Amino acid sequence: MYIFRNKIHESGKACTNEAVDEKLHAIMVNIYNNCKKASEDYGFGYNLVAGAMHQQGNY
Structure with missing residues (x-):
């Protein structure tokens, strides 16, 4: 959360x-x-981890 606060704060x-x-x-x-x-x-159905990994080229 500290990172987000700094980013929002820096933007004014x-x-x-x-x-x-x-955010x-x-x-x-x-x-x-x-x-x-x-x-x-x-084609992984509802396997969110497999879908994300495949999209990144790690599966």
């Missing part, structure tokens, strides 16, 4: 816990959606 925006939580939530939702799509695209 208010550095509140809510802002940090919103972190958006990042996590994006990661989930990308992993889910990759696992479906590569």
